[in-house]
Amino acid sequence: MKILIIEDEKELSENIAAYLKSENYVCEFAATYHDAITKTGIYDYDCILLDLMLPDGDGLKILEELRKENKQDGVIIISAKDAIEDKITGLKLGADDYLPKPFHLSELGARIYSIIRRKHFGSSNSIQVNELHVDLLAKTASVRNRLVQLTKREFDLLLFLLGNRNKTISKAALAEHLSGDMADMLDNYDFVYSHIKNLKKKLMEAGCNDYIKTTYGMGYKWET
Amino acid sequence: MNRLLNKTLLYYSFFATVILLLSAPFIYWTMEKLYRDDVDEAILLRRDEFETNNRKLLHISDIPVWNQFNRDTRILPDTVKSSPKDSIIQQIFYDALVPEWEPYRVLYKDVAIEGKPFVLMIRLNLVESDDLIRTIAWIYIGILFALLLVIFFITRFVSNRLWKPFYDTLHKIELFNIELHSLPEFSETKITEFSQLNNRLAKLIQHSLQSYDTQKAFTQNASHELQTPLAIFQSKLDLLLQDNSLRKEQVIILHSLYESVSRLTRINKNLLLLAKIENNQFAELTSFTVNDIVKEVIPYFTEQAESKKLAIEMDLKSVVSLNANKVLAEIMINNLLLNAIRHNIENGKIIVKLEANSLSIANTGLGKALDSHTIFERFKKNSADARSSGLGLAIAKEICDRNSWEIQYSFEAPLHLFIIHF
Numbered sequence: 001m002k003i004l005i006i007e008d009e010k011e012l013s014e015n016i017a018a019y020l021k022s023e024n025y026v027c028e029f030a031a032t033y034h035d036a037i038t039k040t041g042i043y044d045y046d047c048i049l050l051d052l053m054l055p056d057g058d059g060l061k062i063l064e065e066l067r068k069e070n071k072q073d074g075v076i077i078i079s080a081k082d083a084i085e086d087k088i089t090g091l092k093l094g095a096d097d098y099l100p101k102p103f104h105l106s107e108l109g110a111r112i113y114s115i116i117r118r119k120h121f122g123s124s125n126s127i128q129v130n131e132l133h134v135d136l137l138a139k140t141a142s143v144r145n146r147l148v149q150l151t152k153r154e155f156d157l158l159l160f161l162l163g164n165r166n167k168t169i170s171k172a173a174l175a176e177h178l179s180g181d182m183a184d185m186l187d188n189y190d191f192v193y194s195h196i197k198n199l200k201k202k203l204m205e206a207g208c209n210d211y212i213k214t215t216y217g218m219g220y221k222w223e224t
Numbered sequence: 225m226n227r228l229l230n231k232t233l234l235y236y237s238f239f240a241t242v243i244l245l246l247s248a249p250f251i252y253w254t255m256e257k258l259y260r261d262d263v264d265e266a267i268l269l270r271r272d273e274f275e276t277n278n279r280k281l282l283h284i285s286d287i288p289v290w291n292q293f294n295r296d297t298r299i300l301p302d303t304v305k306s307s308p309k310d311s312i313i314q315q316i317f318y319d320a321l322v323p324e325w326e327p328y329r330v331l332y333k334d335v336a337i338e339g340k341p342f343v344l345m346i347r348l349n350l351v352e353s354d355d356l357i358r359t360i361a362w363i364y365i366g367i368l369f370a371l372l373l374v375i376f377f378i379t380r381f382v383s384n385r386l387w388k389p390f391y392d393t394l395h396k397i398e399l400f401n402i403e404l405h406s407l408p409e410f411s412e413t414k415i416t417e418f419s420q421l422n423n424r425l426a427k428l429i430q431h432s433l434q435s436y437d438t439q440k441a442f443t444q445n446a447s448h449e450l451q452t453p454l455a456i457f458q459s460k461l462d463l464l465l466q467d468n469s470l471r472k473e474q475v476i477i478l479h480s481l482y483e484s485v486s487r488l489t490r491i492n493k494n495l496l497l498l499a500k501i502e503n504n505q506f507a508e509l510t511s512f513t514v515n516d517i518v519k520e521v522i523p524y525f526t527e528q529a530e531s532k533k534l535a536i537e538m539d540l541k542s543v544v545s546l547n548a549n550k551v552l553a554e555i556m557i558n559n560l561l562l563n564a565i566r567h568n569i570e571n572g573k574i575i576v577k578l579e580a581n582s583l584s585i586a587n588t589g590l591g592k593a594l595d596s597h598t599i600f601e602r603f604k605k606n607s608a609d610a611r612s613s614g615l616g617l618a619i620a621k622e623i624c625d626r627n628s629w630e631i632q633y634s635f636e637a638p639l640h641l642f643i644i645h646f
Contacts (some may be wrong), residue, residue, distance in 0.1 A: 009452050015459035019466070080451035083505070084551070102455035102489055105462035172482040187628045191527045199579065217474045218479040219465055 001026045001115060002043070006036040006059065007051040007078065017050065019105040020112070022166070024036070040066055040073070046119065047074040047112050050095070052081060060086075060093060067094045074115035078169030104173035110163030127162055129224055132208050134158065143206040153178060154199045159220040161212065168219040196220055229383045236375045246369050252360055259356075263329045263348045264312050270297055270346050271331060284338050299335070300343045306312070307332045309343075316346070327352065390412035393422055400429065402436050407484050429430070440502055447496035454492065458485050472562050494615035495506070497555070498602075501622050506549040514544040514583055515645075518576060528565050535573040541580045546646060556623040560585045560642055561617040575639070581646045586639040593635030 001024060007013040011158070013115035024025050028045075033054045040048065040062065048066075052059035063075060077090045078099040085119035087098045094146050096115050099108060117125055117136065127134040134141045139155055141148045150158065160177050174196075175189040213221045226234075260567040274297060282290065282299075291298045305332070308315065315330045329345040377493035389411060396408040407429060410422035461481055464470075469477070499504065518540060529536055546553065564574045564587035600621035603614040624631040630645040 009456065011456045012452065015456065017461055018463055019459070041613060080448055080455070083500075101451045102458045103487075104592050170462065170465055171479070172486050173462070176486070188528075188531060190531050214464075215383050215470075216475045218475045 001046045003027050004030060004045045006030045008055055009169060036062050045073045046116050050075055050077050052077060052079045055111045063093045063095055074119050076111055106164045106169040106173045107166060107177055108162045113163035119216060142206045146206050148202050148206045153195055156200055157195055165222050168215050168221045170219050232383060233376060233379050235381060237372055240371050263350060267312055267329060267346045267348055269330050271333060279335060282337050284340060296347050298345045300345055302341045302343060304343045309334055333572040350467055389418040402432060440499060443499040444494055447492050449490050454489055456598060494619060495623055498619055498622060501626060506552050506624055509547055510550050511547045512550050514578060515540050517554055521558055525561050525565060533571045534568055537575045539577040541579050543582060544578055544646060552623045556620045559620045563616055581642055584641060586641040589637050589640050596633045599633050
């Protein structure tokens with residue numbers, strides 16, 4: 001899987017690349033508008049991370065250019081502006097997702113995973129992890145054809161963990177992922193623990209191996 | 225508060241009255257003297273007339289007849305000794321006709337009629353001082369009234385003309401709104417002071433506008449600039465967490481770093497939000513009901529509420545419809561609900577109530593009232609809660625102000641109550 005990171009902040013793009021490297025993702029960088037246009041013109045990427053504020057141009061122009069050439073690369077806008085208008089314009093121009101800075105790398109990982117799956121597997125979009133089968137369209141999970149009854153939150157949590165396989169995810173990232181727009185309102189992260197506990201219990205009762213590991217109660221990891 | 229014109233009129237009227245009252249005794253005295261002198265002169269004239277025309281022709285036998293027809297120029301027997309002679313004095317006589325005691329100017333003079341000594345008495349009635357005072361008083365009241373009337377019209381005319389530029393300026397300043405960003409245009413005036421005032425005001429307003437813009441831009445720029453380092457910080461933490469050789473203590477430190485960075489992020493986002501509200505970046509208006517918003521957001525808070533075992537009571541019988549920016553209304557309600565949860569106690573409760581045109585959110589918490597003056601100020605935290613950004617209520621207030629809603633805090637033990645009147 002090839003990913004292009006269009007971001008002028010070198011430090012940040014390197015961090016992203018370091019996080020994604022172990023997922024079989026190959027990351028390339030473009031730090032300027034010019035650079036980005038050249039690269040997107042020549043190559044196809046599975047996913048493009050696009051910063052809107054580039055030193056020599058507007059990131060939205062790159063998006064326009066991509067869509068004009070009818071390229072189907074998945075695009076996630078990562079922006080420091082977090083302006084509603086930007087988000088709307090970006091999504092209208094054909095971006096697949098919008099992630100305001102600052103974000104958790106695990107959140108980014110999960111979103112990249114989701115976009116790539118959607119682009120590549122279309123209608124038969126499902127994930128098979130050993131004995132666990134997750135149907136992304138029906139939003140169901142089953143272990144050896146036995147349906148696991150999960151709440152919406154638990155299903156979200158499962159997807160998030162699967163999107164960051166073998167990565168430790170901080171409790172903060174999970175809490176913020178689960179509360180979505182309400183993330184700013186979080187008072188404590190305790191509820192993450194109870195959701196994890198329930199998910200673990202349900203999966204194991206269905207006969208699934210215990211893949212969810214905790215790191216001193218501070219972080220969680222899907223280990224396969 | 226008094227209007228400038230009224231104040232001027234009041235002063236003029238007061239001083240006019242005082243001056244008139246003070247001058248009244250003087251006028252009285254002058255008029256009385258003038259009149260007395262006149263009367264005295266008439267008496268002397270009559271005396272001379274008597275001397276030249278009557279005395280020589282008069283016989284002693286005529287005296288009773290003379291006295292009968294001349295009430296004020298009488299010839300008396302020589303027996304009158306008591307009164308001084310040859311000088312005019314003031315005496316009171318009883319007037320049987322009126323009937324009253326009346327003041328008279330009187331002259332007694334020795335005269336010889338047919339060689340025999342007699343006393344000539346000439347007297348003239350003076351106006352009673354009562355009458356005089358009354359007349360003067362009436363004249364004065366008339367003058368005063370006329371004067372006040374004239375003062376009133378002149379002052380009004382002059383003031384209105386003179387102060388016109390001033391009132392014009394005042395009106396324009398009243399209409400000035402720093403957020404609308406329109407510099408008021410003052411009309412030209414030929415009066416130095418007013419023109420000076422207008423110039424200074426125009427400069428002052430321009431300065432305020434500039435600092436207002438700079439401040440607004442600063443907050444927004446600073447918040448934007450902070451996003452990138454925050455993003456790097458956060459991503460470094462995420463990378464660090466992947467290190468499998470971390471010991472428990474290190475993970476705990478890492479976790480507290482996560483909390484700090486998310487608090488930083490929260491403060492930054494809220495500052496940015498405030499700046500955006502101030503910059504009118506939420507201008508889009510839609511119609512919605514508060515009921516819907518409350519129903520939409522409540523589920524997000526139940527998890528938070530459960531961990532404190534809070535009971536949330538809702539009374540959403542009344543329907544409150546608004547035409548405003550929905551995003552802002554949601555943010556405001558979120559902030560208030562979060563506030564009610566954050567500052568609550570274990571096993572406490574929250575009461576959300578919608579009434580005709582008002583939303584109230586009450587919660588248990590600290591057993592004493594909070595300072596209602598500072599509670600809505602930025603970074604005025606009433607609790608040591610590290611997770612609070614100190615901006616939630618400031619944002620709620622700003623949103624209320626923008627929409628001309630009124631937000632009030634009160635404490636009715638044991639409930640802290642926030643009411644918004646839409």
